[in-house]
Amino acid sequence: MSPQPLSISSDRRPARRPPKVRFIPLRPEHRAAYLDAFERLSPESRLQRFFCAKPKLSQSELDYLLSPDGLTHVALAVLRLGPRGYEPVGVARFVELPNEPGTVEVAITILDAFQGMGLGTLALRRLLRTARELGHSRLVAQVMPHNIAMLRLFQRLLPGAELRRSSGEIEVRADLPLLADERVPPRLAA
Numbered sequence: 001m002s003p004q005p006l007s008i009s010s011d012r013r014p015a016r017r018p019p020k021v022r023f024i025p026l027r028p029e030h031r032a033a034y035l036d037a038f039e040r041l042s043p044e045s046r047l048q049r050f051f052c053a054k055p056k057l058s059q060s061e062l063d064y065l066l067s068p069d070g071l072t073h074v075a076l077a078v079l080r081l082g083p084r085g086y087e088p089v090g091v092a093r094f095v096e097l098p099n100e101p102g103t104v105e106v107a108i109t110i111l112d113a114f115q116g117m118g119l120g121t122l123a124l125r126r127l128l129r130t131a132r133e134l135g136h137s138r139l140v141a142q143v144m145p146h147n148i149a150m151l152r153l154f155q156r157l158l159p160g161a162e163l164r165r166s167s168g169e170i171e172v173r174a175d176l177p178l179l180a181d182e183r184v185p186p187r188l189a190a
Contacts, residue, residue: 019080019081019117019118019119020080020081021078021079021080021081021089021119021122022079022081022086023076023077023078023079023092023123023126024076024077024079025068025070025074025075025076025077026065026066026068026075026076026077026091026093027066028063028066028067030066030077030088031062031066033077033088034062034065034066034077034088034091035057035062036088037088037089037090037091037111038056038057040111040112040113041109041111041112042112045109045111045112045115047144048143048144048147048150049107049109051142051144051169065091065093068093071096071134072095072096073093073094073095073096074093074094074127074130074131074134075091075092075093076091076092076093076123076126076127076130077090077091078090078091078092078110078119078122078123080114080119089110089111089113089114089119090108090109090110090111090114090119090120090123091108091109092106092107092108092109092123092124092126092127093106093107093108093127094106094107094127094130094131094136094139096136097140100138100140102135102136102137102138103136103137103138103139103140104131104136104138104139104140105139105140105141105142106124106127106131106139106140106141107141108120108123108124108127108150110123115149116149120149120150120153121153121156121157124153124154124157125157128157128176128177131176132176132178136176137175137176138173138174138175138176139158139172139173139174139175139176140171140172140173141154141171141172142169142170142171142172143169143170143171143172144169144170145165145168145169145170151163151170151172154172154174157177158172158174158177160174160175160177161173161174162174
């Protein structure tokens with residue numbers, strides 16, 4: 001049985017000005033902050049990110065998640081300007097699929113207390129831009145069917161994306177587009 005195309009209603013919340021954010025490459029020395037942020041995720045947010053109950057991360061998972069190579073595995077800490085300076089509020093990452101060169105699988109996690117503020121949108125925009133700059137051309141993401149906010153985000157930023165139900169999840173596939181505020185990099189202009 002082939003996957004069925006899906007459509008998500010486009011009910012939208014009123015636009016809000018997103019908070020001031022900064023993105024920095026995630027590194028092994030961020031282990032304590034990463035673990036602290038993981039502890040602050042609700043069971044539902046962990047389920048939406050890892051697709052299973054995840055009470056804790058193993059040492060090997062932490063080693064992998066905190067050791068991106070910056071080319072085929074990029075992980076960015078999402079930092080929000082708060083009253084005491086920049087604080088970590090999420091992670092945005094992509095990993096190139098070994099059996100599909102040029103295609104990256106993306107994942108974004110924003111702490112529950114900061115969801116709905118536009119941080120996921122900013123993180124996805126940064127991931128798309130970074131992936132394109134590194135020569136990647138396609139995106140894939142696995143999303144749980146009840147994660148409507150992420151499905152709407154993908155549809156909003158990637159209007160030509162294919163959404164298909166597959167193995168109880170929704171797979172999002174799209175070419176990496178130029179976003180409205182971007183220009184074609186000179187090396188790609190014809």
